[in-house]
Amino acid sequence: MPYRIHHIPVCPFSQRVEILLALKGLSDTIEFSVVDITKPRDPRLLELSRGTTALPVMEVPGKTPLKESRVILRFVEQTFGERPVARQDPHEHALENLIVQREGPLGMAGYSYVMNQDPDRRGEYRDGMLAEYRALGDILVNYAPGDVFFFDEFGWVETVFTPFFMRFWFLEYYEGFDLPETEAFARVKKWRDACLAHPAAQQVSYDQIVKLYYDYAKGAGNGALVEGRTRSSFVFDPHWRHRPMPPADKYGVSATDEELGLI
Numbered sequence: 467m468p469y470r471i472h473h474i475p476v477c478p479f480s481q482r483v484e485i486l487l488a489l490k491g492l493s494d495t496i497e498f499s500v501v502d503i504t505k506p507r508d509p510r511l512l513e514l515s516r517g518t519t520a521l522p523v524m525e526v527p528g529k530t531p532l533k534e535s536r537v538i539l540r541f542v543e544q545t546f547g548e549r550p551v552a553r554q555d556p557h558e559h560a561l562e563n564l565i566v567q568r569e570g571p572l573g574m575a576g577y578s579y580v581m582n583q584d585p586d587r588r589g590e591y592r593d594g595m596l597a598e599y600r601a602l603g604d605i606l607v608n609y610a611p612g613d614v615f616f617f618d619e620f621g622w623v624e625t626v627f628t629p630f631f632m633r634f635w636f637l638e639y640y641e642g643f644d645l646p647e648t649e650a651f652a653r654v655k656k657w658r659d660a661c662l663a664h665p666a667a668q669q670v671s672y673d674q675i676v677k678l679y680y681d682y683a684k685g686a687g688n689g690a691l692v693e694g695r696t697r698s699s700f701v702f703d704p705h706w707r708h709r710p711m712p713p714a715d716k717y718g719v720s721a722t723d724e725e726l727g728l729i
Contacts, residue, residue, distance in 0.1 A: 478629035
């Protein structure tokens with residue numbers, strides 16, 4: 467049995483593992499199996515995940531399956547390849563952890579923002595998102611040894627955060643959100659932009675994120691259906707490349723299956 471990770475389409479948590487393997491030069495080491503979240507979970511998959519629908523979950527030959535993104539990431543880091551990506555010096559690794567502990571609040575802020583359906587609360591969610599980026603920027607300014615990345619190159623910290631930066635393309639498209647061109651956000655913006663451009667992190671594209679996450683922008687996550695629709699934006703067929711870009715006005719427009727190219 468091979469090492470295998472089961473994950474949802476464009477899953478940020480499994481992309482972390484893909485980035486890590488790319489940095490190690492081991493992209494073909496683990497098999498990735500995409501789960502159709504628009505259909506009931508396969509009983510075998512539920513057995514692997516101990517009855518929960520949370521993904522990703524990793525099959526480990528001869529051992530107990532693993533779940534939780536950073537647990538899997540750490541296992542892969544310690545199991546595969548001779549080149550470590552996480553810092554080995556205890557103090558440097560502590561600095562990595564100092565900023566990595568901000569990834570949960572950042573992700574929550576971004577997904578809550580895109581799923582908001584009340585136009586009167588847009589400012590509130592924007593402020594919350596900016597507060598998270600400001601916190602990251604403060605850590606970068608005060609603790610990061612590097613000038614662009616956290617250290618001198620794209621590493622463990624960037625592996626953790628870059629998939630979220632890519633998912634937040636849905637905020638750019640559906641909310642018109644971007645970081646202000648001010649000194650307060652200069653360091654974190656430089657870091658984010660360098661992460662997005664790094665060759666090891668090109669597993670997904672802007673159009674792919676925007677098209678697949680349309681239902682999130684309408685308040686329906688994890689394969690749930692938007693009212694009046696019969697197909698999720700996460701369906702495998704038609705392929706996302708063959709669909710038109712969704713309407714950017716998430717508050718004033720609710721596109722049909724036909725308008726989204728889903729049937």
